[in-house]
Amino acid sequence: MNIVAVTACPTGIAHTYMAAAQLEKTGKKFGFSIKVETQGAMGIENELMPEDIAAAAVVIFAAGIPVQKKDRFEGKKIVEFSVQEVIKNPDSIFLKIKNEIGL
């Protein structure tokens, strides 16, 4: 099962990457194949391509600021979380995700 995610934070030097790390680690743990794009101080890294997005069952936004290039995700199921939640309690994130997509 494929999932894509975008993390973005003000300042963009810490939380952005911590959230990404948590999503990658926990997503894998839950048996998902996950790709995370970061939108930090260095700009967009690990950018999600149209194929990645098309193949994804759900899109996760973990952002404290507006996500850039949001139009890529038109028509997709987007679930939003706070960065805090992702960092502190990543398991609950994925439990919620599983609910959302009916697993």
Place this chain on the structure above:
Amino acid sequence: MACEFSFIFPLPQGLHARPAGFIQQTALRFQSEAIWLNLSRGTKADLKSTLSLISTETQFEDRIQITIEGPDENQAKDVLKVFLTEELLKKEETLVESPAGLDRTIPEILNLEAALYFKGVPVSAGVGFGRTVISDRVPELEIKDFEPAVQPEEEEKLFLEATNRFQQELTEKLDSSQDQTEKSVITAHLSIIQDRAFLRRIADNIKTKRLEAASAVAESCRFFSAPLASSKSQYLRERLSDIRDVSRELIARITGRMQKRIKLELNQPSILVAEDLLPSEFLGLEKKFLAGLVLEKTGFTSHTLIMARAQAIPAVTGLAGLTRSLSPGEEVIIDGHRGLIILNPSSTVKNYYLREVEWYSLKNNLFRNVILQPGHTLDGLPIEISANISSAEDIFAAFKNGADGIGLFRTELILSNRTSFPDENEQLQYYAKVAEEAGKRPVTIRTFDIGGDKPISYLDLPAEKNPFLGSRGIRLYEKFHDLIKTQVRAILRAAQTGDLRIMFPMVSLIEEVVRARKLIEEASHELTDEGITHSSNVKVGIMVEVPSVAFQVESISPLVDFFSIGSNDLLQYFFAADRGNSEVSSLADPFNPAFLHFLKIIIDRAHNCGRKVGLCGEIAASRRLLPILVGLGFDTLSLNPSAIPEIKEAAARLDRAECSKLVGRILKCSTVDEVLKELSLYEQQGLSAPAISLELVNLDSNSRTKAEAFQELAWMLELAGRTEDHAEIESALWQREKTLSTAIGSGIAIPHAQTLAVKTVSVAFLKFRTPVEWAAPGSEPVETAIMFVVPSGAAEYHLKSLARLSRELMKDNFRRALQQARSNEDVVELINSALSKDS
């Protein structure tokens, strides 16, 4: 008969009380009368009257003509000319940069605590705690209306008695004062109370205008103040208070009534709030209870503030009407670093400032430690940072600033302001005093560097068309053999009590060095024959100012113990350009690779012969040039005392090996522009200093709140020299914190910010003794805080390394390792590995 000379007034601050006093003193030694004519302004004065001089309103670069008439006019002219054109400038302390910190950041804690505060101009640094004492206005000096004095003779007597008494008191105060700044203020006041023109006018007011003594004084005060009050120079306007001060004190002694200001007696820690405070009032305050000064109108350069700064009493000005807004007895904190007066501070704010005081003190101590250590580079190689001085009095300041020795002791001062050559005993005393003060530290005495451009009236020096290329320094020693021998004898004798060294100026040929050594031997033998004890192994060196010496280094080395490059003149001779000529002065550029190449040749050859090389010239104090000087291999840098702390600290952060490589690259350049480009690249490189270091880790932090943690983290950066102002870091951290809490679980918090206040990426680490509440009350407390601060516009690879660190912090084993770290070294290693880890 009369003789005259002209000159350009050299003091940037204009002719104010202190230099006027010195001029007066010098003029008073002669019988002749001397007139000061300011050609630029059309004002005139009597050189023997300080006030008369001040009233000319002489400013920087005014054209002045001095006319002297009397029996000793020629001598007076010689002495005055040298004094006015050379010594006056040296005597003036490096005063007053204008107050920095007008826009200093307000500590965020004041906003968080909704503290009530006033922001003024910081004029004396420091933090003070106390209760307000409000002082009333300074009463204007009244002039009683002009009822003719019944008995002018009585009034005159009163006046003379009071004046004498006052002069005596001031003289006694001067003798008993230990503080240099206080002394100079008292001296300025003394010269006013002894001023001929001031006293003459008062006497005249009594006799001719028939005023009462007190009124006579007030009128004289007004007369001499008027030109100052309307002066364009802020500095001169502020000298007004000196004249008013002296006048008030004099009137008080005449009338027997001190116009005492109520409530100037302090009996608990107090913050004195007043419109103005006269210097004599400041001197009369019980300093033990003076925690700070808030003065509405007092100028930055007024003597009151000069003294406050010297005694580290915080002061703030520029807050109009504060005497009316504040009540007496209010609790107040004064922040003299930022110009803040904080009213009725909360306990959190008080606590903040108590901690500030400790950190400022720690910073001062660290600073002192650097300057008290012998100079060295980052990689531990010694580099002596010494002082250039012109008189024995300067030596105290030199060592206070951390000089490792005296690299250049100019001895010409002892020749001036006199009518005959100083004899051996007088010189002996002078040098012995210096040896004593220096203790074990070396003092390099340059023998008299006289010549056509430095006239000495009692020596028959040739008048030359081009003195700069003429008979100077060692070239005159054959002619003045006995005089120089006297100097050498005095030095050899004084050298018994210290490490005194002899250095000869203006050498161009090896024969001169041979003759000089013979002279020293001659002096030594004479002393032995006369049974006078002296040191027989005084080190001898020469100045390298004339380019020809560069190619005689090998042959001269056996004759000397050291070389000292006099870059001021060497630069000029090397490029054939006069520094004082604005048309060509830019040619003599020390960043020119040809010159640097030249220096390298001299240094390498000297080192090959086992001789040390020093630098005594203005360029030794150049912060920008420092890595090049270190890379060239100088063993000593000798500079003016006030620059020593900065250069010593800067040298301690330089790696000599890296500097040598820099020099290698620079010597491949052909122009100054190319050199400056290389230098900029090198400076940028320095900006990739490691993000974390041992001093940025504290495993035993006693901070108990998030606010205290931010304060501590920010101060760690300031103490490590990574930021100029910790308050800016705190502000940036708070700004970030407000948008999203930085607690990330497992007892870790990651406060961070991007700010202009740092130039290099910095990471700091705190482990708290007691866990700190960080997010909402009841949330998991934080035991470990890791701060990252990134400069605005940071390079991408820096941001990448922080991204890596962030990801590592999400891993349990990394967190555990951090939490279990036992030493600062462990933490630094862990963080460094995280910063560079490949994902």
